[in-house]
Amino acid sequence: MMGTKSSYFVAVILSIGIHAMVVLAVLANWEPESKKTIVQPQYIQAELIQLAPKKTAVKKPTTKPSIDQAAKKREADKRRAKEKKIAQQKLEAQRKAQRIKNQQEAEKLRRAREEKQRKAEQERARLQAEKAEQQRKQQTLIVAKEDKQAANSYLQLIRAQLSQQWNRPKSARRGMETLIELRLVPTGRIVGVKILESSGDMAFDRSVEQAAYKAEPFSELQKMEPRIFEQYFRSVKIVFNPKDLRL
Amino acid sequence: MSEENLSIVSLILNASLLVQLVMAILLIASVISWVMIVQRGIYLRNAESDYKNFEDTFWSGVDLNNLYRELSQQAQENGGGQGIENVFRAGFREFTRLTQGDGTDPDAVMEGTDRAMRVALSREEEKLSANLPFLASVASVSPYIGLFGTVWGIMNSFRGLAMVQQATLATVAPGISEALIATAMGLFAAIPAVIAYNRYAAKVETINASYETFAEEFSSILHRQVHSN
Numbered sequence: 424m425m426g427t428k429s430s431y432f433v434a435v436i437l438s439i440g441i442h443a444m445v446v447l448a449v450l451a452n453w454e455p456e457s458k459k460t461i462v463q464p465q466y467i468q469a470e471l472i473q474l475a476p477k478k479t480a481v482k483k484p485t486t487k488p489s490i491d492q493a494a495k496k497r498e499a500d501k502r503r504a505k506e507k508k509i510a511q512q513k514l515e516a517q518r519k520a521q522r523i524k525n526q527q528e529a530e531k532l533r534r535a536r537e538e539k540q541r542k543a544e545q546e547r548a549r550l551q552a553e554k555a556e557q558q559r560k561q562q563t564l565i566v567a568k569e570d571k572q573a574a575n576s577y578l579q580l581i582r583a584q585l586s587q588q589w590n591r592p593k594s595a596r597r598g599m600e601t602l603i604e605l606r607l608v609p610t611g612r613i614v615g616v617k618i619l620e621s622s623g624d625m626a627f628d629r630s631v632e633q634a635a636y637k638a639e640p641f642s643e644l645q646k647m648e649p650r651i652f653e654q655y656f657r658s659v660k661i662v663f664n665p666k667d668l669r670l
Numbered sequence: 671m672s673e674e675n676l677s678i679v680s681l682i683l684n685a686s687l688l689v690q691l692v693m694a695i696l697l698i699a700s701v702i703s704w705v706m707i708v709q710r711g712i713y714l715r716n717a718e719s720d721y722k723n724f725e726d727t728f729w730s731g732v733d734l735n736n737l738y739r740e741l742s743q744q745a746q747e748n749g750g751g752q753g754i755e756n757v758f759r760a761g762f763r764e765f766t767r768l769t770q771g772d773g774t775d776p777d778a779v780m781e782g783t784d785r786a787m788r789v790a791l792s793r794e795e796e797k798l799s800a801n802l803p804f805l806a807s808v809a810s811v812s813p814y815i816g817l818f819g820t821v822w823g824i825m826n827s828f829r830g831l832a833m834v835q836q837a838t839l840a841t842v843a844p845g846i847s848e849a850l851i852a853t854a855m856g857l858f859a860a861i862p863a864v865i866a867y868n869r870y871a872a873k874v875e876t877i878n879a880s881y882e883t884f885a886e887e888f889s890s891i892l893h894r895q896v897h898s899n
Contacts, residue, residue: 430712431705438704442697445858449678 474523573647574655580643581605582661589634589665592626599624600664601631607656609649611640619660631663681848686826692819692852696812700859703808706801707866714873717753717798721880724754728884738762753794754881758888760790765892776896783892787885794881798874802867809863816856823849 602620605613616635618628644656682693727737741759745751751759764786768779827845834841 430709430716433712434705434708437708438701441704442701 474526570651570654573651577643577647577651577656578659578661581638581641581659582663584638584641585631585634585661585663586665588637589663590630591665592624592630594624594626595630595665596624598664599627600662601628602660602662603631603635605635605659605661607641607644607652607659609644609647609652611642611644613639634663678851681844681851685823685848685851689819689823689849689852692815692822693855696816696819696852696855696859699808699812699815700855700862703805703859703863703866706805707862710801710805710866710870714798714870714877717877718873720752721754721877721884724758725884728758734762738766753797753877754884756794757787757790757881757885761787761885761888761892765896769896779896780889780893784889787889791878791881791885795874795878798877799871802870802874805863805867805870809860809867812859812863813853813856816853816859819852819856820849823852 599622600620601618601622604615604617604619606615606617608614613635616632618632621628644652647656682690685693738759741751741755745755745759750756761783765779765783768774768782824846827842827849830845831837831842
């Protein structure tokens, strides 16, 4: 049918148009949020200033007077004065050059001295850093040791509570040993208990498991530093072997 | 993923293949469903106005024979008639055919006419509700597809997180953001489809009901005619 065909055509065009518009809108709106403004550091242009002597402008003689004698005399005077001036200028220039030379040398010396100082300072800083590094290493070693000690004491605590809550099953025999894994959370609650190595006696294993659940929460763990907890107590493996069995 | 490039394009381009596939499926579904939405909208609006026009001419007291001839001619020109006209033509054609023979039973005539109109009606209903099942399935399925893409993407980004020592929000955030695009697209495809489906289904029902009413009325007119002879 003609009508349906043309309506399909219109529909396709409209649909694609709507989608294109949505995509464009999303693209346009999304971009600026994630754009980061990068602040460029302001550069200061350094210029080398030359310490050259300024050229002294040679004054041009002014207009000559018209009267001859006086003028001549004046001119001679002027010439003399000029010569004198030039000589003076020369002398001055020489002196200036000498001064500049001295200055440059002094500058050089100063720079060398500064360089030396800086190097020494760097060396010192390096040494210091090394020392600090060593110290830190030692510190971490010490901390690790202390952590281990703390962890051990907590472990003892857990073990003591476990054996306190333990009910001896009838089938328990001397030398039975169960390796259990407790999974703990920082509040001291148990989230999972797993028997890793059975003692060979189901009742014994179960009794240990029940003891663990009875003993929780281990509220002492709350006082522990999170670092130690994460390292040692997320999952604790405990060997349970009651030694006070008189059987 | 590069550190700060979180524009939507790079998010999509950096997504895993499966997520990209999901996104492509959803985009195609959305485009097609919009085609259906617009096309159905036009078609149903035309059907409604056609019905109104036909009813106006029908009840204006025009001679039914003339009307039938006119409509048949139009239908031949257009290659098949529209909506309610087809019902009228089917019924009237059957009626004239059955009454041409002498001594036919009026009840048999009415039965044949009704049957012909019923067939035409069901054909029209089929035409009206074409493509609506597609809209319904896009509406119900595309959120799930989008969700699947999101779950997959988040799964991957968390798997990546497991390898990292220092787990920060910044290591998962891009992956999750990328994955959530799939859900957004699924919803984007589904919402218009749901609205359109509900609307069009209701509209089809009303149009169909009015067709049926007309068929009944027309049938009663013919019934009067065949029994008065």
